Amino acid sequence: MPDEMELDFQSALRVAGISIPEDRYAIMLDAYHQYRKLVAVLDEPTPYADEPAAAPHLAASPVR
Template sequence: MPEEMELDFQSALRVAGITLPEDRYPVMLDAYRSYRALVEILDEPMPYAEEPAAAPRLAPSPRR
């Protein structure tokens, strides 16, 4: 899987037309791996009670 993720990263760079300096490549690859891990977590549905959009408003809306 790590090699496949690196190939995905290289493909994304190529499609976007981005060239990284050699010394920045490992850091950016690590950031990409962290991003992918976060996406996996955020892709899981949240229970309604935990959904931030369902948070109650603390102050009433002003009427005009």
């Protein structure tokens, strides 16, 4: 019985009209699992101290 994530994967394939050869299905499902893990990490807000945009700029002197 497929788990919820596999059902999501199958649904996404069906909506997109994509078919995957049977011998590639397992590796593509694994890639989908890894993608979902990455999305979960990237969805977390970045602490201000870790945000690259918060780094001091080298051009801190006044513009001429």
